[in-house]
Amino acid sequence: MKAQHQYGRQTWKFANDVRVQGSAVAVGPLEGEGPLGAEFDHIYPDMYAGQASWEKAERYMMYQAVQTAVKKSNLLESEIDIVLAGDLLNQTISSNFTASQLNIPLLGMFGACSTSMETLSVGSALVDAGYASYVVATCSSHNCTAEKQFRYPTEYGGQKPDYAQWTVTGAGAVVVGRGGSGPCITHATIGKVVDMGIKDPFDMGSAMAPAAADTLSTHFHDTDRLPSDYDIIVTGDLGKVGYAILKDEMRGLSFDMTPVYNDCGLMIYGPDQQVFSGGSGCASSAVVTYSYIMNRLRDGSIKRALICATGALFSPVSYQQGESIPCIAHAVALEAKEE
Amino acid sequence: MASSVNTRKQNRLAKAQKEYSERAAKYKPKPPYLTNIVKAFLVGGAICAFGQLVSDFYIRVFGFTKETAGNPTVATLIFLAVLFTGLGIYDKLGQFAGAGSAVPVTGFANSMSSAAIEHRAEGLVLGVGGNMFKLAGGVIVYGVVAALVVSLIKWIIIKV
Numbered sequence: 001m002k003a004q005h006q007y008g009r010q011t012w013k014f015a016n017d018v019r020v021q022g023s024a025v026a027v028g029p030l031e032g033e034g035p036l037g038a039e040f041d042h043i044y045p046d047m048y049a050g051q052a053s054w055e056k057a058e059r060y061m062m063y064q065a066v067q068t069a070v071k072k073s074n075l076l077e078s079e080i081d082i083v084l085a086g087d088l089l090n091q092t093i094s095s096n097f098t099a100s101q102l103n104i105p106l107l108g109m110f111g112a113c114s115t116s117m118e119t120l121s122v123g124s125a126l127v128d129a130g131y132a133s134y135v136v137a138t139c140s141s142h143n144c145t146a147e148k149q150f151r152y153p154t155e156y157g158g159q160k161p162d163y164a165q166w167t168v169t170g171a172g173a174v175v176v177g178r179g180g181s182g183p184c185i186t187h188a189t190i191g192k193v194v195d196m197g198i199k200d201p202f203d204m205g206s207a208m209a210p211a212a213a214d215t216l217s218t219h220f221h222d223t224d225r226l227p228s229d230y231d232i233i234v235t236g237d238l239g240k241v242g243y244a245i246l247k248d249e250m251r252g253l254s255f256d257m258t259p260v261y262n263d264c265g266l267m268i269y270g271p272d273q274q275v276f277s278g279g280s281g282c283a284s285s286a287v288v289t290y291s292y293i294m295n296r297l298r299d300g301s302i303k304r305a306l307i308c309a310t311g312a313l314f315s316p317v318s319y320q321q322g323e324s325i326p327c328i329a330h331a332v333a334l335e336a337k338e339e
Numbered sequence: 340m341a342s343s344v345n346t347r348k349q350n351r352l353a354k355a356q357k358e359y360s361e362r363a364a365k366y367k368p369k370p371p372y373l374t375n376i377v378k379a380f381l382v383g384g385a386i387c388a389f390g391q392l393v394s395d396f397y398i399r400v401f402g403f404t405k406e407t408a409g410n411p412t413v414a415t416l417i418f419l420a421v422l423f424t425g426l427g428i429y430d431k432l433g434q435f436a437g438a439g440s441a442v443p444v445t446g447f448a449n450s451m452s453s454a455a456i457e458h459r460a461e462g463l464v465l466g467v468g469g470n471m472f473k474l475a476g477g478v479i480v481y482g483v484v485a486a487l488v489v490s491l492i493k494w495i496i497i498k499v
Contacts (some may be wrong), residue, residue, distance in 0.1 A: 053460040153457035155424050156474065157433020157440050157449045159375075162368040197356030198363065206363040244366050324356075 005128070008222030010215075011189045012121070014128040020182040020297075020334070021134065021175040022073030023290035026061040028143065028169030031279075031287065034269045039291035040170075041068050047144055047169060055093065058142035058171070062087070062098040065173035066138050069290075073134075073175040080104045080175070081132035084123045086115035087140045087282055088167075089149060094140050104136065113237050114191070114311030115139040116172065116286035117330040121188035123176045124332070133177060140171035141281030150201070150316055163241045164202040166275035168268060172286030174294075180339070183297035183305075187223055187333040191215040193313065195326040201319045205242025205277055208310040211327035212238065213249040216308055219331045220255060227257050231302045232293065235329070236285030236309035237265040239278030264288035285309040297336045305334045375437050382432070382439035390416055390443070413444055420445035421452040429453075450474040 007013045024041040032043030042064050044050070049057040062085070070077055083102060085095035086109040099106035111118035119137035126132045144154050146167040152158050176185065194214050198207035212235050220226060227233055227250075238246055243263045250257045264285045265278035289307050296302035308331040319325065393415050397408040423429040429449045432440050440446055451471050458470035472479065 055460070148457055152474065153453035155427060155430050155449070155453035155456055157424075157429045157431075157436075157446060157453070159434055159437040159441075161370055195356075196359040196363075197353075198360065203367060206360075206367060209363070210359060241366050241368075245363055248362075 007187070008218070010191070010218050011187055011222035012125060013187050013223075014124055014185055016128050017178050018124045018128050018176060018185045019178065019180050020185065020294060021075065021177045021180055022069050022071075022182070023172065023174040023294045024065050024068035024072055025172040025283075025287045025291045026064040026068075026170055027283070027287055028061075030143075030166075030273060030275075031168060031170055031268055031283075034273060036268055036288065036292050039295055040287070041065070041291070047142070054142055054144040054148070055089065058087065058089070058140050058145050058169075059094040059098045061142070061169075062094055062138055062140040062171040062173070063101055065140075065171040065290075066098065066102060066136055069136065069138075069173040069175050073177075075134060075175065075177075077103060080134045080136050082107060082123075082126065083136040083138065084109055084119035085136075085138045086110050086119055088112065088146050094142075094145075094171075095138075098138075098140075111309075111328060111330065112311030112313050113141070113280060113282050113284065114309040114328050114330050115282045116236065116289065117188070117307055117309035117332045118311075120174060120176070120185070120332050121190060121330055123174075124185040124188060127176050127178060135176045136173055137176065138171065138173035139282040139286050141167055141169070141283040143167040143169045143281075146281060160276060161202055162276055163205065163239070164276040165204055165237065165239045165265065165278055165280035166269070167281040168237075168265075168279040168283040168287060169281075170283035170287045172283060172290035174290050183294060184335045184337045185332060186335050187219070187331075189215055189219040189222065189331040191218075191329040191331070193326045193328050195324055197324045199319065199322065199324045201314065201325065203241070204237070204280060204312045204325070205239040206245060207312055207325040208327040208329070209238055209242040209245040209249060212242075212246050212308050212310045212329040213253065215329040215331050216246075216250065216306075217253045217255060219306070219308075219333075223333070227255055227260055230260050230304045230306045230333075232262065232296075233257060233260050233306040234267070234285070234288065234293070234308065235261075235263045235265075236307075236311075237278070237280040238263045238310060239265045239276075239280065241277050242310075243278075267292070293334070297334055300336055303336050307332050307334065378435060379437050379439035382436035383442060384439075386416075386440065386443045386445055416443070416445050417448040420448035424449045424452045425456065447475060447478060450478075 026042035087094035123135035194211040458466040
């Protein structure tokens with residue numbers, strides 16, 4: 001039997017007027033120079049953002065994003081009931097240390113790069129169900145801290161393949177509450193873990209595309225919508241390789257994504273920026289969604305958006321032991337609506 | 340009964356995974372092997388030619404012999420590689436040259452100094468000391484093992 005707000009096994013429809021109250025992003029230098037630079041709230045000129053270490057810089061960006069999002073929502077920190085936060089570092093230290101600076105109860109979450117929509121889905125559900133008046137959902141990633149944990153030292157002269165991706169440096173935060181005039185959060189589709197046997201940790205686009213296809217097709221099926229019902233559909237960080245695969249996989253499932261589909265990892269950097277196949281990391285989807293897409297929903301140039309954040313759920317230990325990369329994707333539907 | 344259902348399920352998944360990896364492989368750009376080989380040859384060759392120049396310099400100017408000039412030459416190359424690593428140039432060279440800048444002694448110096456810089460924030464002992472050989476450790480271990488095996492073979496051949 002279905003629960004009250006369940007629309008199929010994986011999709012929730014929010015019954016109340018759950019809306020974005022405000023959102024903000026903080027990014028590093030390369031992202032600031034990219035085509036969406038003008039949309040960002042904070043741009044730091046170097047990877048340290050004035051801090052003593054990259055790890056500190058990452059959590060500083062998250063803190064700035066949260067503070068600014070709360071301020072833009074015309075709320076006080078004390079009015080936020082819960083913060084849902086996640087990042088890529090071991091034991092999600094960026095989120096935990098950021099929350100220690102905020103006087104807001106924390107629920108730490110991990111969904112690799114899908115954390116942006118994972119926190120937004122759960123946050124919206126808490127608001128919808130009446131367990132919180134205002135919720136902050138946030139996540140972060142940092143190119144250097146991620147490279148340090150998952151790959152090689154930043155200054156190591158190893159050659160990366162063209163299908164590798166560039167971890168986005170930045171953080172995004174969004175305040176969710178009932179009422180107001182911001183974009184409506186209408187649906188969330190929670191993804192299943194999909195493992196299609198890809199083992200190359202550089203090839204995350206190929207690994208994650210099937211998870212995105214699974215979540216998107218489930219979303220369309222559950223909501224009885226088609227890709228053409230949206231003005232824009234984005235995936236979080238599939239890059240050039242994953243973007244092409246997803247389009248063809250969706251075509252195989254009889255969904256034509258072509259006119260409305262884009263990938264945050266491709267939107268955030270310009271063609272002249274050396275980022276291999278495109279951007280990746282929690283911040284990829286968060287930074288694009290919480291700036292560019294929110295701004296377009298607010299000014300009405302986009303009426304309906306579907307954000308499908310994709311995550312590769314592997315660790316250095318798992319891939320060194322020869323395991324394949326399990327992946328996940330969560331989708332959230334946003335809509336511009338009159339008050 | 341349950342186990343046979345599980346095996347069937349696993350077989351179906353393995354088949355789907357195989358089909359998908361074949362489909363996905365088509366989208367993955369192939370590494371440009373020929374250009375990579377040429378770049379590696381040119382950069383690797385240039386580093387070695389520069390090393391020869393340094394060696395000749397020590398022999399001509401400071402009166403080292405061909406054998407004793409080795410140590411200051413290697414030290415000079417290591418110093419320059421560490422300097423370029425610190426300046427953030429060596430990783431860009433590595434992306435361009437691949438094996439060309441990884442195989443010479445400069446690549447070894449880069450692997451150690453980059454790890455040392457990376458982990459400076461975790462302190463001098465556990466950070467720098469503990470992580471410096473993170474990448475270089477494998478080269479040292481298997482280099483020593485290979486040297487032992489080769490010298491054992493040589494020793495046996497001479498004895499026999």
